[in-house]
Amino acid sequence: MPPSLEAVGLSKKFGNFAALTDLNLKLQGAKCVGFLGPNGAGKTTTMKIFTGLISASSGRALINGVDVSKDKKGALASCTSLIETPEIYSSLTPKEALTMLCAIRGVPSSERNKRIDEAIGRVKMQEWENKKVGSFSKGMKQRINVASTLLSDPEVIILDEPTTGLDPRGMTEVRDIVKSLDDRLVFMSSHLLAEVTEVCDEVAMIDHGKLLVYDSIGAVTAKFSGGGGNVDVGFSHPVEAQTISIVGSVMGVLSVIPGSERHLLLKFDPKTTSQEKLFEGLAAMRVGVTSLKETSSGLEDAYLSLIKETL
Amino acid sequence: MAVTSERRSRESSLAQVGVVAKYNFLNYFRARRFYVMIAIVLLISGLLTFVIAYRRPAGILTADLGFLSLVWGSFVSLIVILSTAFFGGDAISSEFQNRTGYFLVPNPIRRSVIYVGKWIAALTASTIILLVYAAVAIANSLYYFGFTLPNEFFLSVLYAWIFLAAALSFAFAFSSLFKSSSIAVLMSVIMLLFVFNVIDTVASSLAGVEPWFSITYGAGVVQSVLTVPYPPHVFSTPVGPGGGFSLTIFTAPVWEGLAILGIYFAVMAVLGLWLFERKEFTA
Numbered sequence: 061m062p063p064s065l066e067a068v069g070l071s072k073k074f075g076n077f078a079a080l081t082d083l084n085l086k087l088q089g090a091k092c093v094g095f096l097g098p099n100g101a102g103k104t105t106t107m108k109i110f111t112g113l114i115s116a117s118s119g120r121a122l123i124n125g126v127d128v129s130k131d132k133k134g135a136l137a138s139c140t141s142l143i144e145t146p147e148i149y150s151s152l153t154p155k156e157a158l159t160m161l162c163a164i165r166g167v168p169s170s171e172r173n174k175r176i177d178e179a180i181g182r183v184k185m186q187e188w189e190n191k192k193v194g195s196f197s198k199g200m201k202q203r204i205n206v207a208s209t210l211l212s213d214p215e216v217i218i219l220d221e222p223t224t225g226l227d228p229r230g231m232t233e234v235r236d237i238v239k240s241l242d243d244r245l246v247f248m249s250s251h252l253l254a255e256v257t258e259v260c261d262e263v264a265m266i267d268h269g270k271l272l273v274y275d276s277i278g279a280v281t282a283k284f285s286g287g288g289g290n291v292d293v294g295f296s297h298p299v300e301a302q303t304i305s306i307v308g309s310v311m312g313v314l315s316v317i318p319g320s321e322r323h324l325l326l327k328f329d330p331k332t333t334s335q336e337k338l339f340e341g342l343a344a345m346r347v348g349v350t351s352l353k354e355t356s357s358g359l360e361d362a363y364l365s366l367i368k369e370t371l
Numbered sequence: 372m373a374v375t376s377e378r379r380s381r382e383s384s385l386a387q388v389g390v391v392a393k394y395n396f397l398n399y400f401r402a403r404r405f406y407v408m409i410a411i412v413l414l415i416s417g418l419l420t421f422v423i424a425y426r427r428p429a430g431i432l433t434a435d436l437g438f439l440s441l442v443w444g445s446f447v448s449l450i451v452i453l454s455t456a457f458f459g460g461d462a463i464s465s466e467f468q469n470r471t472g473y474f475l476v477p478n479p480i481r482r483s484v485i486y487v488g489k490w491i492a493a494l495t496a497s498t499i500i501l502l503v504y505a506a507v508a509i510a511n512s513l514y515y516f517g518f519t520l521p522n523e524f525f526l527s528v529l530y531a532w533i534f535l536a537a538a539l540s541f542a543f544a545f546s547s548l549f550k551s552s553s554i555a556v557l558m559s560v561i562m563l564l565f566v567f568n569v570i571d572t573v574a575s576s577l578a579g580v581e582p583w584f585s586i587t588y589g590a591g592v593v594q595s596v597l598t599v600p601y602p603p604h605v606f607s608t609p610v611g612p613g614g615g616f617s618l619t620i621f622t623a624p625v626w627e628g629l630a631i632l633g634i635y636f637a638v639m640a641v642l643g644l645w646l647f648e649r650k651e652f653t654a
């Protein structure tokens with residue numbers, strides 16, 4: 061049976077406020093699914109229901125076919141998670157805290173040390189493994205939290221903004237970790253669209269507690285991004301009006317917007333041209349083009365067209 | 372990739388209780404409050420030891436039971452209540468307030484297992500405190516009365532331990548009720564130290580009703596057992612001018628005191644667990 065996460069008519073109310081309304085979502089198989097939506101959309105709420113931190117007002121949350129509200133222990137047997145920013149008992153060391161999790165999750169004692177060393181190594185915390193967590197910085201704690209999801213060889217991993225509080229290198233490292241989990245089902249919320257584009261295969265978008273779309277990144281982009289690509293073009297000299305009209309005549313260019321002194325923002329039609337062709341076309345015009353850089357991904361366009369306003 | 376059925380295997384709940392208890396105890400044992408509690412115990416014991424050694428009051432140095440009633444009996448309830456508040460008062464609420472529950476709860480483990488494990492850890496830490504206090508009392512008694520200890524003393528220690536278990540159960544229930552650790556700790560101290568005492572006094576002295584519904588009334592057996600013969604269940608003395616007003620003193624017999632503690636333990640355990648099972652991890 062492939063790993064799966066399934067929400068069936070899942071709803072959550074806080075008093076009168078509907079944080080989640082009739083969510084139906086089935087994720088199945090080894091892949092990474094990004095969970096996108098504005099602040100307060102209900103991402104964390106959904107993930108908390110799946111991990112038994114809160115209970116749904118109605119509907120069912122199933123992990124590998126097991127209902128969390130009926131059999132939490134069974135549902136989470138092969139699922140690890142990182143929800144918001146957990147804290148570890150302050151006088152324990154990372155090694156002790158992870159040993160505790162291994163014991164709770166039933167990792168055979170003969171394998172514990174190996175698994176813990178490996179997990180701590182992957183988040184580069186070896187130097188700190190025997191220091192008390194209480195004195196750690198936010199990002200150091202988050203690294204241990206990431207390590208904690210890797211211990212028990214889970215089939216399903218739920219990550220709520222896992223790169224929060226990490227330094228740039230830490231973010232890259234966590235992204236690499238997530239990418240390496242390609243034999244599992246990873247469900248990851250994030251506000252970093254570039255991150256989602258880089259590591260995820262599919263995206264689910266949610267707003268005001270309602271699911272807007274769930275599909276592969278390619279399909280979502282193609283359907284909702286309006287098909288446009290955006291690039292920033294750099295020039296060796298200040299841009300003149302003449303240059304703008306020349307650039308506008310290059311095949312596939314839809315619009316030209318002046319950026320800073322030596323930059324233009326182009327929107328191009330990916331159906332008639334590619335970035336490569338565009339660059340060749342621009343170079344052939346001999347107007348001093350020195351660089352061409354993608355500014356917004358298709359996913360960002362899709363996000364902005366699907367989610368009109370925040371909050 | 373490992374076989375699916377192997378990956379989805381689970382650890383037994385009993386083993387998990389032990390794991391939760393072990394690491395929570397470790398956390399207590401390394402925390403400042405454990406040593407603060409030890410310091411309080413040593414301070415009280417030290418003060419008693421010093422005053423007795425210095426003053427040598429004839430009244431209590433004639434009988435070992437009377438002596439133990441002073442050095443052990445008069446402060447043991449306070450020690451039980453303080454360690455209950457220290458180790459039990461925020462045991463559950465801190466999982467919410469300090470967000471440690473976000474690390475522990477989303478695992479293949481029942482909430483009740485976490486609850487029981489934490490309770491055992493708190494009981495272990497408090498028992499150590501109680502034993503340190505008992506050890507000083509024993510050392511004192513051995514010094515003044517030689518190598519004999521009355522049986523009543525051991526019964527008193529046992530009852531104190533039962534009181535500890537009941538009080539911890541009570542504090543855990545409060546801890547499940549409040550999300551703020553400081554309020555949970557404060558509430559258990561206020562309840563156990565003042566409110567129940569007021570209830571006892573008002574009920575027995577003013578209303579003439581036996582306070583069988585009070586945990587501290589039940590805990591009276593810890594002290595009463597050190598009195599030989601055991602105090603009567605009901606005792607009335609006329610007070611005031613001309614004896615127009617009579618004061619009634621109730622003393623719970625051993626069976627009744629233990630029954631009260633047992634019922635508190637059970638009811639509060641069920642209530643606390645019920646609250647914890649339903650409590651949501653929301654910011």
Ligand SMILES: Nc1ncnc2c1ncn2[C@@H]1O[C@H](COP(=O)(O)OP(=O)(O)OP(=O)(O)O)[C@@H](O)[C@H]1O
Pocket residue numbers: 074077079097098099100101102103104105106653654
């Ligand atoms: N305990 C609570 N009481 C009332 N409302 C709540 C509670 N917890 C969450 N909410 C509301 O539920 C909604 C969804 O919150 P949630 O944390 O799921 O958002 P999110 O998608 O994770 O947002 P973010 O991107 O900011 O993390 C929000 O509007 C929030 O105000």
Ligand SMILES: [Mg+2]
Pocket residue numbers: 103104105220
């Ligand atoms: Mg969130």
